[in-house]
Amino acid sequence: MAEKITGAEALMRALEHEGVDVLFGYPGGSIMPTYDALYDHKGTLNHILVRHEQGAVHAAQGYARVSGKVGCAIVTSGPGATNTITGVADAMMDSTPMVVICGQVGVAMLGTDAFQEVDVVGVTQPISKWSYQIRRPEDVAWAVSRAFYIAKSGRPGPVVLDFAKNAQTGMVEYEPAHVDFIRSYNPYPAIVKEDIEAAAKMINNSVKPFALLGQGVELAGAREEVCAFLEKAQIPFGTTFLGLSDMPSDHPLNKGILGMHGNLGPNVMTNQCDLLIAIGMRFDDRVTGNLATYAKQAKIIHFDIDASEFNKNVKIDLAIHGDCKTTIPAVAELVDKAKHDSWISGFDPYAEKEYNKVIDKAIHPAEGPLLMGEVVRKVSEAANNEAVMVTDVGQNQLFACRYFKFTKPRSVVTSGGLGTMGFGLPAAIGATFGAPDRAVCLFCGDGGLQMSIQELGTIMEQGAPVKIILLNNNFLGNVRQWQEMFFQRRYSFTPMTNPDYELIAKGYGINAKTVIERSELDAAIAEMLATPGPYLLQCAIKEEDNVLPMTPPGANIDEMLLEV
C-alpha cells in the first residue's frame, strides 16, 4: 500500500509534478495546513511572500507572461480569495495562464457563513477559465493536473482551485495524475483543409493585404512561422499592445500599433486595405473604434484558437480555427511569393506625418519639462531594446507601449483588456522571477504606483531587480486627458498631492533618484540600469501632457486626432 500523506502534502507534490518552481502567496487560517506542508518544500517551491493578495496574482501574471509557464498564486479563504479577483479577471481578459489556489473552510462548514467563508467558485466562475472546489484529499492530484492543463492549453487563462480545509488535512494515498485530455474541451482543433486553401486564395488575390497581430502569436510561440508567412507574401502588419513583441519593432513590415492610441498608418490603412488578416487578436473596441465603419471595404480572415471570437465584434469572411503555429505555416505553403511595394510605401506618408506632428515632439523635446515619451525611449535604448517592458495603466502605459522598442519575444507585460491600475509593480516583480536574466523596466504613474505600493516590501525582501520608472505628473493623467478633451477641462478629482517617493523607496532600502532636468536624464538612466537590484527613478513629468494621436471613443478608427 502506498504511503498516506495529507491533502496539503499531496498539493505540494502535485505542484512539483507540474514543474512549478515559484509561488506567489500570502498565508491565513484556511490555508495554514498547506503552508505547513510548504515549509518542507522550500528547496523546490520558491514561495514569494507578497504584501497583498492582489500582488500575488499580478506577480503570477507577470511571471507567466515573460516565461510562458503557468503562474501560480496561493492565498487564504474569504478576503484572501476576494483580493485575487481583479487578477483573475485580468488574466482572463489577457489570456494569461495562471492557477490560483485559495483556502476554503471545511466542507462541514460550507454554506453556514463560517468565518472567512466566501463562495469562491460562484464568484470566480464567470471570470475564470475554470473554477473548482477540492472537497476531498483524493481529488487533489486530479484537480491540480486538470487545472494546469486547462490553464496552459488552447487559449490560456486563469484557473481557480478552492481548497477546502478538510481536503488539506485529510489523508490520501498520493499518485500523480496526468490530465492531458478532456472530452468536453478540445484545445487542438483539427485543421480544415478547405479553409486553409480558401485563405491562401484570398491572400493570393489580394493586392492590398494587411495583417493584424495580437498576443495569440506570442502565446503560440509562432514568431518564426508568422514572420516567414508575412515575408513570403510581403504583407505589412500592425500589432495590438499585447502583441507588441510578436515581431521586432524594426521589422520593415511592422507598421506600428493598432487602435485608439496606436499609429496613424496602420489605423488609416485598416480602412483602405482589401484584405485584413487577423492573427490571434480579438477586435477589441479599443482597436476597432466605430464598428460600423471598420474595414468595411475589406474581406477579413480571422485566425484564432478561440472559436467564440469569430464574428463576435467584427463580421468576418473566413474563420481559421486553430493554433496559428500550425495554421499559418499551412497557409504559408499555399501562398504565392508576392510583392506589394507600392501598397506598403503607402504607409510612409502617414508615418512621416505622425513623426513630424507627434513623435518627434514626444521623444526629442527641446525645452520644457520632461515628457513620458522621451524617458521611455531613452530607457529602451539604454537597455539595447532588449528589456522586458512592464507598465501600469494610464498615460504611462500608452507612452511606454508607443515608444519602447522590442527585439526579443515575451517582452510586454501590460494590463490590456482589464486596464488594471496597480498591476505594474507586482507584475514586474513576477517578471524578474520569470526572466531572471533580463532587465525588467516598469513604467508607472503616481496613481498606479500607490495602488500596489506595499509591494515595495516584497521587492525589498527579495531584492527583486525591478527598475521602477515613476512618471510623476501629479495627476491621474489619463483621466485628466479625457477631462481636458471631452469634459471641458473640469478636473474632477484628478490632481493628486504626492508623497516623497524617494523617501519612501529609501525607507524600503531601495536606491532612488529624482530627475527634473533633461540634462540629467541619460546619466540617471545609466545609473539605474547599472545599479544591481531594484531602483526607483522618479521623473518629474510635464503635468498636462496628452497621449496622441488619439481616436476619440466611438469615432472611426482612421479619424485620429494628431493634436488637441
Added chain:
Amino acid sequence: MKRTFGGQCGECTSCGKCDRVLNRGNAAGEETIIDNPIMEQDNSTKLYTFLIYSENIAGLLSQISAVFTRRQVNIESLNVCASSTPGVHKYTVTSYCTLEMATMLKKQMEKKIDVLQANFFTDEEIFINETCLLKISTPIMLENHNVSRIVRMFNARIVEVNPTYATIEKTGITSDILALFNELNAIEGCVLQFVRSGRIAVTKSKIEKLDNYLAEREKQRINK
C-alpha cells in the same frame, strides 16, 4: 438594397439588437444588406430552443444561465435532466434572439470547459413538448358547465377530483397550454393553482450530433 455597410448598426459595440445581415461577396462580388431594424417589427428575433449537453459537474447550470444573462437574453424556459448518455446532462433552454446572437451564445457556452455541445433549433427542427398542471375548484366546476367542456375540448386529463378541488394535466405545445389556462382562468374563482413545465425537445434530424462528437473525441483520445 445595396450598400457597403453591414452587420453592425454602429450604435452599440455588441450587435444582435437588429438583424441587418451583411451578405459579403455574393457571386457578383457585391455586398448586399438586408435592413430590418427591430423597431419596425420584431421579426428579427425568433424563439430558439438550445439543446446543451454537459459533463455532470457541479455548477454548470449557473455557468450556462450566466452566458444568457451577460448577453442580455432572457431565458423563457429551462429544463435540466440526465440525458440518454450516462454521465451527460441535458439542458433545454428557450430564448428569443437573433440568429447571430444564438450563434454567439452557442459558442460562448461551448467555451465552458465542461460543456460538451450546445446547439440551437427553430421549432420546425424539433419535436417539442411541455406539460402543465391546473388545480381548479370543484364547486365552480360543478356550477359552470363550461369548465368540463373546456377540459374536454383541450384533451386535458383529470388526475384527481375531491369535493374541494380537481387536478388537471395537459401535455402539448405552449400555445395550447396557455389557451387552456386562459379559458379556465376567465371563469371567476376556477383556477386555484397553475404550473407549466419548461419545454423539452428532441431533434427531428436523423443525425445524433452528440453521439458523433463523443465518438470522434474517443477516437482522438485513443490516438493521442
